[in-house]
Amino acid sequence: MCAAALTLSGLLVTGVVAAQPAAAADPAGYQNVRINEVTSSNSDTVELYNTGSTAVSISGWKVSDDSFSPQSFSPSAGTVPAHGFVTFDSPKGLGDSDKLVIYTSGGTVVDRVDWATGMAKPVMARCGGDGTGAWVTTTAATTFGAANAAGCPASLPAASQVRINEVTSDGADTVELYNGGSSAVGIGSWKYVDSDTGHSAASVSSSSPSTTSIPAGGYATFASTLGLGDNDSVFLTDGNGNTVDSVTWAAGGAKPSDERCANGTGDFRTATTATLGGANSCSGGGGGGTGGGQLLGGGGSLTSGCTPEAPTGTASTPAGTSAWPGGLDVTIADNVCAFTTSTGPEGRDVSGLAFDPANPSVLWAAKNKNWLFKLVKSNGKWIPDASWSATGKQIRFPGGSGEPDSEGLTVGANGHLYVTSERDNTKNTVPKDTIMEFDPTAGGSTLTPIHQWDMTSQFPQLDTGSKDDANLGFEGVAYVPDSWLTANGWVDPLTGAAYNPANYPLHGSGLFFAGLEWDGTLHAYGLNSDGTFTTFGAISTGKASVADVTFDAGTQRIVATCDNACGETHTFLKVNAAGAIVPDVTYTNPAVMPVDNLEGFALAPTSTCVNGSREAVWTDDGIYGFGSGSSSYGHALYSGTFPC
Known part of the structure; x- marks a missing residue:
């Protein structure tokens, strides 16, 4: 069980055993405190980071290395704040090749880091997430007391992409590793050890020769x-x-397993079902251990x-709505x-959100103030692609004028982006309901449309001189292939017969379905x-x-999302036996989601499916989350899972 210093072969020597305390002696959340940065130069400074959502007292905690017994230390504060x-x-010097072990006041091992010659000079730090990222040696200035991102290398070594992904202590005592990198990693010489200081490190290959x-x-x-x-x-x-x-877990964790949520990057949580050898189900709750990512529902601070x-x-949520069919956990997916x-x-x-069907690793997003x-x-988060634009690209109406109130977007068969606008933000009392076509490969920081289709005159109810009414126009848009419409027997409202794309020779290979917020x-x-x-014509979503x-090609449905105005729901529409597009089923969001103006929703293509699940992403139009002080305050994107 948890004890004191550990033993590895090679450069490391045996530590000194500390007494095992009762579990009750350990402060709540101790397993969330992680060694985050360490240097064996000059000051021999150590930084701790709290990945959890509540503060953790470190009163009486101790530290050891590979040659001295646990010693008291003088921290900069007696409590590590949430995400602080x-x-x-x-208290003793740290060597050129050494280790550092942190203990609670009762002697329970909290965290440990080992390094070979030269690796902690000038500093070793976690990169890719404070308290959770990969350990690397950095040559940049130390960042003690602050986030490590500034000192991280541009690309991580291949070995650093391997993460402990799931662990079970239910008798089988199995460990799962996941390689999140782009190349294979040899682990034949790697070792592992637990918190029992009577144990020497074991080799991974001897535990599983294959x-x-x-x-x-x-x-x-x-x-x-x-x-x-x-x-x-x-x-x-x-x-x-x-x-x-x-990974460290408290009493009650790791049974039946503790797993990272999201797979490969997220925090460790106690699961209801072990998924060893495959993507994590994230079917449990609570928090047995520590890891990367940030789950919804915890405390935090806007920094x-x-x-x-x-x-x-x-x-309220409409009657007849079904529960979310995907995973129950949701993670914050942006900075x-x-x-x-x-x-x-x-x-x-x-x-608006849309996965690129030609490249599912790309997610396009529209910001209302005319940006794409x-x-x-x-590292588990969606960030701007710096090779396209690290700060987004501004869009204009034809001729380079105005500020489109860009709300929805979709990717057409030609790879172009089709964006809806409901007004010009420079004249926000006047509706301007248009769909614009942009070429994302065009250079420059500002994009102008190749085409614009203006439907404003079809919605006179929005033109009242009120900015609120003008803001109730086109809120989303989806490209729907002709092949789906014909295969499902859609009846063309203009002819009363089966839809024949050849009747409309200039329209391309599909139609565009724009959603009106008004009704x-x-x-x-x-x-x-x-x-x-x-x-x-118009189609009712109900x-x-x-x-x-x-x-969504996976479910073969058009999905109309409504935010808190309809209880955070997603209505999947089909073509019925009479050839009309009608609602099929409506799902709520996962219960852990905040009830906010969640105005964007996208499902990853089925080509990304792992163990029957794929990613679902939401946008919080107001970045409010659960409000001030919550972990989600100030964040726009959430990530969960949906069945394939």
């Missing part, structure tokens, strides 16, 4: 020959004796400048205040290459409003 830092200078490497995006599992306890740890080192990853907006227009722009420094108003973002995944209707259009359009629209 505490530093101290080691486990000598992990393919890119793959898994390796091995049964711990050391045995794992009810409150325990696993520490993983590479062939040189450097720490790769670690940089943006102005969240509280939700408005909340209504705090990530979408500040020159026309929207508040950093909010992110609305190309997002890519990095929750969808409006189908053929967008012609000469700038004209064909109107196919909901009072529409916040986003997407076509």
Whole structure:
């Protein structure tokens, strides 16, 4: 079980055993405190970080290395705040190749880091997430007391992409490793140890002789020959004796398993079902251990400048709504205040979302104040693709004028972005309901449309001189292939017969369904290459409003999303036996989600499916989360899972 200093072969020597305390002696949340940065130069400084949502007292805690017994230390504060830092200078010198072990006042091991010659000079730090990222040696200035991102290298070593992904202490005592990198990693010489100081490190290959490497995006599992306890740890080192990853869990964790949520990057949570050898189900709750990512529902603090907006227009969930069919857990999927722009420094108003069907690793996002973002995944979060634009690209109406109130977007068959606008923000009392086509490969920081189709005259009810009414126009749009419409027997409202795409020779290979926030209707259009359009009429979603629209090839449905105005719901529409597009089923969001103006929704293509699940992403238009002080305050994107 949990004890004191540990033993690894090679460069490391045996530590000194400390007494095992009763579990009650350990402060709540102790397992969330992680060693975050350490230097063996001059001051021998150590930084601790709290990945949890509540403060943790470190009164009476001790530290040891590979040659001295646990010693008291003098921290910069007696409590590590939620998502905060505490530093101290080691009471004994740290060597060129050494280890550092942190204990509670009762002697329970909290965390440990090992390094080989030269690796902690000038500093070793976690990169890719404070308290959770990969251990690397940095040459940049130390960042003690602050986030480590500034000192991280541009790319992590291949071995650093391997994470402990799941662990079980239910008798099988199995450890799962996941390789989140783009190349295979050899682990034949790697070792692991638990928190029992009577145990020497065991080799991964001796525990599972067939486990000598992990393919890119793959898994390796091995049964711990050391045995794992009810409150325990696993520490993983590479062939040189450097720490790769670690996990600590309190009593009650790791049964049936503790797993990262999201898979490969998120915090460790106690699961209801073990998924060893495959993607994590994230089917449990609570928090047995520590890891990367940030789950919804915890405490936190807003640390940089943006102005969240509280939700408005909340209504009850309609009768007949079904529960979310995907995973129960949701993670925050962006950096705090990530979408500040020159026309929207508040950093909010992110609305439409769309996965790129030709490249599912790309997620396009529209911000209301006339900006587009190309997002890519990095350490479990969606961040702007710096090769496209690290700060987004501004869009204009034809001729380079105005500020489109960009709300929804979709990707057409030609790879172009089709964006809806409901007004010009420079004249926000006047509706301007248009769909614009942009070429995302165009250079420059500002994009102008190749085509614009203006449907404003079809909605006179929005033109009242009120900015509120003008703001109830096109809120989302989806490209729907002709092949789906014909295969499902859609009846063309203009002819009363089966839809025949050949009747509309200039429209391309699909129609566009725009969602009207005013009354929750969808409006189908053929967008012609000469700038004209064909109107196919309105479709009822059965909901009072529409916040986003997407076509999901996985379920073969058009999805109309409504935010808190309809109880945070997603209505999946099908073609019925009579050839009409009608609601099929409506789902709520996962219960853990906040009830906010969640105006964007996207489902990843089924090509990304792992173990029957794929990613679902939401946008919080007001970045309000659960309100001031919550972990989600100041964040725009949430990530969960949906069945394939």
